Amino acid sequence: MNDPSPIDGDGSGDGSGGARRTVAVVPHTHWDREWYDPFQTYRLKLVRLVDDLLDLMESDSSYRHFLLDGQLAVVDDYLEIRPENEPRLRALASAGRLTVGPWYVLMDEFLVSGETIVRNLQKGILRGSAFGGVMEVGYLPDMFGHVAQMPQLLAEAGLEHAVVWRGVPSAVGGTAFVWTAPDGSRVRAEYLVAGYGNGAALPEDAKQLVRRLGAMEAELTSFLRPGEPMLLMNGSDHLRPQPWLGRVVGEANALQDEFDLAITSLADYLAATSTEGLVEWQGELRSGFRSNVLMGVASNRVDVKQAAARAERSLEQLAEPLSALFVPAERWPGAFLDLAWTLVVRNSAHDSICACSADDVVDAVLHRYAEARHVGEGLTEQALAAVGRSMELPGPVVVNPSARARGGLVEVTVPAVGEPGPHVQVLSERSGRPGTVTLDGETVRNMLGLLQGSRIDDQSYVTDVSLAEDDTGLDVTLVIGPEPRDGVPVEEVKRELYTRLSAAPDTEVRLIIDQPPVRRLLAHQAPVPGFGWSRFAPAPVAHPVRIEGEPGSGLVLTNGLLHVEVDPATGTFSLDGVPGYGRLVDGGDHGDTYNYSPPRHDTLVDTPTTVTVTAGDAGPVRATVDVVAAYQWPEGIDAATQARSGSRDVTVTTTLELRAEEPMVRVRTRFTNPSRDHRLRVHLPLPAPATTSRSECAFAVVERGLTAEGRDEEFGLPTFPSRRFVVAGGLTVVHEGLLEYELVDLVESASADGSGPAASTLALTLLRATGMLSRMGMSLRPLPAGPMDVLDGPQMLGPVDVRYSLCVSDVDPFDLVDDALVPLQVAGSFGGGHRPEQGSELSVEGARVSSVRRQDGALEVRVFNPTDAATTVRLAGRTGWLVDLRGRPVAPFEGAFALRPHGIATARLDG
Ligand SMILES: [Zn+2]
Secondary structure (H helix, E strand, C coil): CCCCCCCCCCCCCCCCCCCCEEEEEEEECECCCCCCCCHHHHHHHHHHHHHHHHHHHHHCCCCCCEECCCECHHHHHHHHHCHHHHHHHHHHHHCCCEECCCECCCECCCCCCHHHHHHHHHHHHHHHHHHCCCCCCEEECCCCCECCCHHHHHHHCCCCEEEECCECCCCCCCCEEEEECCCCCEEEEEECCCCCCCCCCCCCCHHHHHHHHHHHHHHCCCCCCCCCCEEEEECCECCCCCCCHHHHHHHHHHHCCCEEEEECCHHHHHHCCCCCCCCEEECCECECCCCCCCHHHHCECHHHHHHHHHHHHHHHHHHHHHHHHHCCHHHCCHHHHHHHHHHHHHHCEHHHHCCCCCHHHHHHHHHHHHHHHHHHHHHHHHHHHHHHHHECCECCEEECCCCCCEEEEEEEEEECCCCCCCCEEEEEEECCCCEEEEEEHHHHHHHHHHCCCCEEECCEEEEEEEEEEECCEEEEEEEEECCCCCCCCHHHHHHHHHHHHHHCCCCEEEEEEECCCEEEEEEEEEEECCCEEEECCECCCCCCCEEEEECCCEEEEECCCCEEEECCCCCCEEECCEEEECEEEEEECCCCCCCCCCCCECCCECCCCEEEEEEEEECCCEEEEEEEEEEEECCEECCCCCEEECCEEEEEEEEEEEECCCCEEEEEEEEEECCCCEEEEEEEEEEEEECCEEEEECCEEEEECCCCCCECCECCCCCEECCCEEEECCEEEEECCCCEEEEEEEEEEEECCEEEEEEEEEEEEEEEECCECCCCCCCCCCCCCCCCCECCHHHCCEEEEEEEEEECCCCCHHHHHHHHHCCCEEECCECCCCECCEEECCCCECCEEEEEEEECCEEEEEEECCCCCCEEEEEEEEEEEEECCCCCEEEEEEEEEEECCCCEEEEEECC
C-alpha cells in the first residue's frame, strides 16, 4: 500500500533505493494543561518551554518543525503571560514550522456532549486562523478511547486524517486503518502503536540514535510493512524540545544507509500516505487490547460528571435555543455564551473531566462548570422574561425549549381566586395580608435597605412601589405579586425616601403592604408546540397518579401507565410486576481514579438493616414515596489484608416520583457518604435478558455486547459509558451524569442465533470512592497509569445526591431524556405585548436537534439522525444553507433536506 513516503524532506535522501526506511521525526510536547499539578503550576513550565522553543527555532533552521500538541489553548495560555511574543509565534506558524490546532483542548470524547466536542473543534479552528490556520489532522493522541462519530465530525470539518493511540482493537494489525463512522464517513487513522511518545528523549549521539531506530523497527516488525515509513513522535507529557535534534538527525543520516530521517510535520507525513489496502474499522474505539482505556474514569468523581451534565444542558438546551428564538437578534448574548463555552471546553480536557487529577484541579473544574451554568441559567431567565414581556395577555406562560411538541408538569403561582379546579394539585396557599404598619424613619430605612431588586422570596415579588406624602407623614405602598415585573422603581423610591428622611428624620412612615392571596399549583400543561409557548392552562389529566396501600405492607404509585410497588422489607420496588429495582450494592474498590479494582477480600453489602417507607405528594399530578434505608457499610479497605474493614452507619433516602401522563419513574437517591474505598451501584433488573446494550454517545446510539477487549495490563472490564441514557432488555435508564453502567447477572438464554449468556440486570454506578490518583499492583490494572499520589477528593466523603429515571415501556429514549431532564419552563407575564396565546418560533421535524443558536447573525440548527433509516429533515417555512462544521456552505435547501442514516447536519437559516 504505502509507497516509501517522499516526506517533506531535508534533501538528505541519497537515492540508495527502496532499502532505506524513511523515518519521520515529529517533535512535539504533550501538554496536559492541568493534571497531577494545577494549571498555574504547569503554565510556569509551559512559558519556559515556549520561550526556549522560540529561541531554538529562530536560531536553528535544522529544527524544522514543532507540533504544539494539537490544541490552541496552550497558545492562549502562553500569550496571556507573553503577549509580546505573538508575532514570533505567528511567524513560525505562517512559515509552516509550528503547527497549532485543530482542537482548542485535547478532550475526553465519552464524558462530554457531542456539542462540547464540536465547539472545541470550532474554537480551535477559529483561534487558529490568527496563526495562518490549524493542522489539518484530527490529532487525538491521549484520549481514553474514541467515539463512533469522530470520523464524521472530522470529515464535516474537512479533515481526512485522524491520529489515535488508545482504544484501537486487535482487529487492526498495522500502523494505519480506515476508520468509519456509523454514517459511512471515513478518515485515514494513523495508529500510534507505541504511543505519542515513541520517539521521546532521543539520544544526543548519532550512533546511539541509529541503534535505537533499529530496536524500534524490530519492535514494530509485525505492524510495519516493507518500505513503510516509521513515525517517531519526539516528545511526551510536558517534555521540552531537544535542541540537538537537527544536528543528530543530520549526523545519523550521514552515518548509515538503513534509515532516512527527516524532521517533519504530522500533516506532511500523512499527506504522503494512502488508504489503499488498509483494514477498515467502523464505530467506537474502546479496546484495551494494546493500551489502557482507563474505563473507570467514567465513574470517578461523580460530582464532576453531574456538574458537566448540568452546565452543558443549561447552555445547549436552554440558554442557546431560548436566546436564539425569543431574544431579538441584535441582543444575542454571544460574548456571554463564548465565555461559558470556553469554560466548558477547557473542562472537557481529558484529565479535567476525567478528574484523574489533583484535588486542586478538580476544585477548579467544578468552579468552571458552576460559572458556565450560572451564565446559562441567567441567560435562560432573561430569555424567559422576554417571552413574558411579549405576551398579549397576563398570566403564566409555558415555554417548551425542545423540538417536539409536548405537555408536562409545571409548577406555577397564581392568584387564589375561587376553587383550584379538579386537575391541579395545590402545593401551598397563602392568604392575603394587606395591612398598614406605622414605623419610624430609621426602621423603614433599615428594612428597605434589605430589599435588593424586587424579589421577596421564590414565590413573591414587589410588582409596584409608590411613595406619597401628606401633613401627617409618608405612605410607602408595596404591591406584592407572584411574578417578577420589569421596571418596578424600587431603587428610585428608596432613594427618594432616604432624601426625605434625611431632611426630616422624625417623619412618621406608614408602610402599606398590598398582597393578594396566592396559590402554588402543580398542573399538567397541555402540549406546547416545539420551540414554542402556550399560556398556562391546566389540562384534564387522563392518567392521574395516586398512591395506594399502607406504608407497612408496601405503597403503590400508579397512573395507569406504570405501576410502582415498594417492598417495605428490602426497600426495592417493582415496575409493572418485575421486582428488585433499586437494590443498592456496595462493594470495595481498591482501584484509583482511572480504574475500578476489587480488593483481594471483598464484602458486598446489599441488605438494609431497617427500611421506612412514607408517602409524600399524593397526586393527581405528582405522587412521591420516600424509602429510607439504613445500612452498615465497611469504613474502608485495610492496606495490609486488602479486606474491607470497620463499619459505618449510613442512611440512604430514595425518593420515587411518578407523574400524571408519564410512563417513567423518577428516582433520586441521597446520602452522606461515610466510607472510603468503595463502589456503590444500583441494580436494575432487565424485563428480558439482554446480550447487548444501546447507549447514547456523541451524536449516536452505540450498541455494545457483554464483554470488552483487554490484556494482562488492563482487564477488559465491560463497564461502559453512556451519556444520558442506556437501553437494555426492555429497560431504559435516563440519568444525570451517572455515566457508567455494566450488564451483569449472566443467565443462560436461548436466542434466535442459539443459546448463550445473557445479562439479567443493569448495574448503574452511583459512586466510586478511591484515594489514589493512580496505584500499582491493582488486581485489574497492575501498573500505574499516572503518579501515585494520595488524594482526598475522590473518596467523595460527604453528601451525594443522584438522579435517574426508569421506563419499561417502548418509548424513544431521546423523548424520555427531554421529559426527564429538560422540563417545560414557566415565565410570568403582565400582558400588553404582541405574542398570542400559543405559537412556535421554529419547527424541526425528522431528526434530533443538537443545537439551536445564532452564528454570524443567522439562526443555526444542528441535527442528527440516530436511526438506521434515511430521513427528511423538515424546517417548515425556512430556507437557508447546509454548512459544514467550519461554517462553509455545502448546499442550499428550501423547507426540507435529506439526511442519511446516522448523519449530522448543520443548517444556517435565512433571516
Ligand atoms: Zn494527556
